[in-house]
Amino acid sequence: MVQSKTELFEQELIEKAALFKALAHPARLQILQFLAATQSCITGDISDELPLGRTTVNQHLKELKAAGLVTGHIEGVKTKYCLDMDNVKRLREELGGFIDDLHIDNYCCE
């Protein structure tokens, strides 16, 4: 492509697409599940749970943080990661809302 064109779309669509993109990799989904399952916030060796190296997992964590779904607290040498519950809830509403707004109930294709 000559240039990226994502910025030519409506801001709202861009943001929604970015949210979906944050969830568009199985590693990131599994990280979210793992953080949710282990109630207490967990250190970085989430990589033991995934078929990926540590730095790769770190990279995915970084993206989840950028999307606002996860926060990281430094605790001595280690770092504890947590779900950002408020944003995860907001996420759920936004994603459901997008589909609801399509009003597929009335949709009739012929």
Added chain:
Amino acid sequence: MVQSKTELFEQELIEKAALFKALAHPARLQILQFLAATQSCITGDISDELPLGRTTVNQHLKELKAAGLVTGHIEGVKTKYCLDMDNVKRLREELGGFIDDLHIDNYCCE
């Protein structure tokens, strides 16, 4: 990367990630909105509505079809695209379900 590793994850996660990925671009979100808004199924010149060329839009439509969210019926020279309502509804449940399954209501981070 030496090789793609997505296939090393659980099948369920891979499929959910693929669904999210289908929604991870503003053009595809807008295409879905457009198809939903124009009740009658629409020919390919959806590209008039987007800041993208025809072949690019075609490419995005192809991805939406691969994800099962859209179907295309040939009608003479033109092609009519439709939302696949059943799959869109299923999508809504699966995506909401993923977040529900995190049980964030009980989540307590300290």
Added chain:
DNA sequence: TTCTTATGACGCAAATATACGTCAAATATT
């Protein structure tokens, strides 16, 4: 038939994502 239109397949180039090795800094352990 000839011309026009609409489409999708194909391939290219640029941008971005994915995966990881290495390294320096910070904290703990000895």
Added chain:
DNA sequence: AATATTTGACGTATATTTGCGTCATAAGAA
């Protein structure tokens, strides 16, 4: 102090996505 852990930043290689031009095909119009 010397050593060991844990982490994130950085760079690199490969893979995938994105955007588009070109072309051949198929159907309708002239």
